[in-house]
Amino acid sequence: MASSDRYGSSPWLLCALLCPVPSSPAQSTVIGPGEPIVALLGEEITLPCDLYPEKNAEHMEIRWYRVTQSNITYFGGENVTRKQLIEYTGRINLLNDDITKGSMALKIHQVRFSDEGEYQCVLQDGSGQQAATLELKVAAWGSDPQIDVEPLKDGEVLLLCQSNGWYPKPQVGWKDIQGESLLPLSESHSQDGEDLFQVETSLVVQANSTKDVFCYIWHPLFGKQKTVSFPPGENQSQNEEEKDPPKVITDAVHITLDPATAHPILILSEDHSQVTYGDAEQDVPKTSQRFDFQPCVMGRKCFISGRHYWEVEVGTGAAWTLGVCREAVNKKGWIVLSPEEGFWTMRFYKNCYEVLSSPLTSLPLKRPVSQVGIYLDYEAREVSFYNVTDRTHIYTFANCSFSGTICPFFWVSPGAPLILPRLTKEKLSLLEVPSDFHPVCVPGDLSPAPN
Numbered sequence: 001m002a003s004s005d006r007y008g009s010s011p012w013l014l015c016a017l018l019c020p021v022p023s024s025p026a027q028s029t030v031i032g033p034g035e036p037i038v039a040l041l042g043e044e045i046t047l048p049c050d051l052y053p054e055k056n057a058e059h060m061e062i063r064w065y066r067v068t069q070s071n072i073t074y075f076g077g078e079n080v081t082r083k084q085l086i087e088y089t090g091r092i093n094l095l096n097d098d099i100t101k102g103s104m105a106l107k108i109h110q111v112r113f114s115d116e117g118e119y120q121c122v123l124q125d126g127s128g129q130q131a132a133t134l135e136l137k138v139a140a141w142g143s144d145p146q147i148d149v150e151p152l153k154d155g156e157v158l159l160l161c162q163s164n165g166w167y168p169k170p171q172v173g174w175k176d177i178q179g180e181s182l183l184p185l186s187e188s189h190s191q192d193g194e195d196l197f198q199v200e201t202s203l204v205v206q207a208n209s210t211k212d213v214f215c216y217i218w219h220p221l222f223g224k225q226k227t228v229s230f231p232p233g234e235n236q237s238q239n240e241e242e243k244d245p246p247k248v249i250t251d252a253v254h255i256t257l258d259p260a261t262a263h264p265i266l267i268l269s270e271d272h273s274q275v276t277y278g279d280a281e282q283d284v285p286k287t288s289q290r291f292d293f294q295p296c297v298m299g300r301k302c303f304i305s306g307r308h309y310w311e312v313e314v315g316t317g318a319a320w321t322l323g324v325c326r327e328a329v330n331k332k333g334w335i336v337l338s339p340e341e342g343f344w345t346m347r348f349y350k351n352c353y354e355v356l357s358s359p360l361t362s363l364p365l366k367r368p369v370s371q372v373g374i375y376l377d378y379e380a381r382e383v384s385f386y387n388v389t390d391r392t393h394i395y396t397f398a399n400c401s402f403s404g405t406i407c408p409f410f411w412v413s414p415g416a417p418l419i420l421p422r423l424t425k426e427k428l429s430l431l432e433v434p435s436d437f438h439p440v441c442v443p444g445d446l447s448p449a450p451n
Helices: 004-009 013-018 207-212
Strands: 029-031 037-040 045-047 050-052 061-067 072-077 092-094 106-108 117-125 128-139 146-151 156-166 171-176 186-191 197-206 213-219 224-229 266-268 274-277 296-298 307-313 320-326 343-349 352-355 361-363 371-377 382-387 392-397 406-412
Touching: 029 117, 029 128, 037 045, 037 361, 045 128, 061 092, 146 224, 156 171, 156 207, 156 213, 171 186, 171 197, 197 207, 197 213, 207 213, 274 406, 320 371, 320 382, 343 392, 343 406, 352 392, 361 392
Parallel strands: 037 128
Antiparallel strands: 029 050, 045 106, 061 072, 061 117, 092 106, 117 128, 146 156, 156 197, 171 213, 186 197, 213 224, 266 274, 296 406, 307 371, 320 343, 320 406, 343 352, 352 361, 371 382, 382 392
16 A cells, blocks of 8 residues: 555645646556645535546445544445444445546535544555545634624723634634724633634724724634624624625736646637647647646736736636746646645636635535636735626635736636636626725625734
């Protein structure tokens, strides 16, 4: 069996799962995600495991194991008679839809805290046995925070912010409308009988300034926060799907694709506004600027400052990855699409929406995305994604380590092309951002990280 360290820590492993490439080595390898997977308590989660390059796994023996401190215990698979762990009975099933393409994913239903930990996917065929290891983290998204007010002397009031149902332990605090942190009077965290965290924080302010502060609760795994201000009638706490996107006419830019960076398998339209995964590699110059192993391409227009918004038509069904990257990222061989490597992206892959953060963040979107809006704020060090169709905010990378030039980034798969529409005032889906807009200053915003 291949060692779990080999498959769990190889720097190219995440990209092997994210970015299938056109080359076809003779020997397939079992691979899993290079970053932990985050699951919501009580929901379902898919643990990916794949053969790379793709190979039919229908007639191979597939086993899933739960890794503990002392041993590895069988708990799921097909064509085997070993006893499952009791706690997984009726809660797991091997997904067969893409098994002919080498996918051996396992779905866990009704996720529990006890599911958190390491798992191993093991494949047995005539040539031997291989394994990949992955880590699952369990999280709970707490209740909307509520603020109670108590009058004090000398025109002051006590604001008490409370919320429950969080896991792991969240960060709680107060900010003013400029986004500056405020010193609380008190702060406490406690756990209930189900190990969920309850949080409470209080703040003393002048009665006439309650509209100028808001309470936030920050989730460390999701990289998002819930906020509420007082009085709640003016700024209700919002969850991610309810957040209306900013309006961006003045920041709209027309993005075209840079053929000098395009992988040889990618076919660009004559006006460089559309990219398609081709049938064979083209004969193009081999340069230091071209992606040579993964089907990626960058935008021709890049940025060193300012706010910029563009949209991408992604269609339905085909996998894709979109976002921004540093102009100087490595373009040769395997690359890891992570912020640490200079990529801030989200993807649609195997019918799941995910943010390629560290760890990987699953997005439980309620509606499919056919057109993505991307908003780059260089000075604020933020990249935001929007579902253009229903005008909802998807996710924001905050505190990005931008340096030098930042460019639009696209990863393309066989199937539907990626199309960059020309944005005009008549066609733009999202409207103008006020000149003083900054997400951290907006009560109810879920995305910016606390200082």
